[in-house]
Amino acid sequence: MKKVFAILFFSFLLISCGSTKNTGKIPEEIIGSTTATKKPVRKVKPNKNTRVTKTNTRKVEETEDTVNESPKDTRENIIEFSKTFLGTRYKFGGTTEAGMDCSGLVYTAFKKEDIELPRISRDMATKGILISYKDIEEGDLVFFRTSRKNTITHVGLVVEAKRGDVKFIHSTTRAGVIISSMEEKYWKDAFVEVRRII
Template structure:
């Protein structure tokens, strides 16, 4: 009986997506830093990787201040390139990622640093009423018996009362789901806006 209980606890731990991989102390979200950086772009139809060098010279003559809508679209579009990526606890690449790894990586692409763990992400930004939810907001869930946030998703569509979000699940990897699905509706906790 004791072994069965221990095995059940271990299985619940693996199912939870609240990655605890320590990546060091990270600052709160910083929007719009214009620094030289190397980013990885993934063609959603192929797994070819292309490194792109982005710096101030390339953006000369353009407005360096991106609108929040443009930043959110960039985050969502980049997150969608990972659709079909398998689940990997603590992962942040197309070789495998967990829920918080997906969100962390998508925001990092736009120079916005979030905490690496979903429960810590839920302390950033501002709390939003569900009726005010928008694309680019973060949705948080409690997917285990623990009384703590264990899962995060990125809202990719919020139209006519239906909310769709991209996230990484242990069973299907990176997918888009709806908050109308019973499981997610019951596990839903809150919405937060970082941008």
């Protein structure tokens, strides 16, 4: 009797599976399982802010805020961002595309990488470490005295440091945000020190 019941039950299962209409769609509950009819998954190249993990056999992208960048990458990001302000007019106390001063440019470029610096150049000159001019690198800060006062009044961000040719981006009262060379007599005479923040 048990055998007859088992055969009838098995036959019922076969008949019910065979009567299901094939719609060509994969039921939601089996998406992601290993089947021959599974649609190919488009590969997503993770960028530096993306982490790909597996959850219930599905790939999930998660944004990760704590991505470790090398100091060199951070310096390059700061330099590239500062260059987006080239041609911006000078504005005392400014930190936006509407206008900025020298320390405003440096402050804004570093802040983009979550590095807080003081807002004025003479206070920036108390941060980081003092570097010999011969060891200057891209991303270092150069400080100047541009008045008769015996204090730092101007700052620039080094964007190029090749032998004998150091260029820095800064904001000037006359031309706004520009790139200048340390070989220009005015800047050579006004130069005070180099500091490395990163």
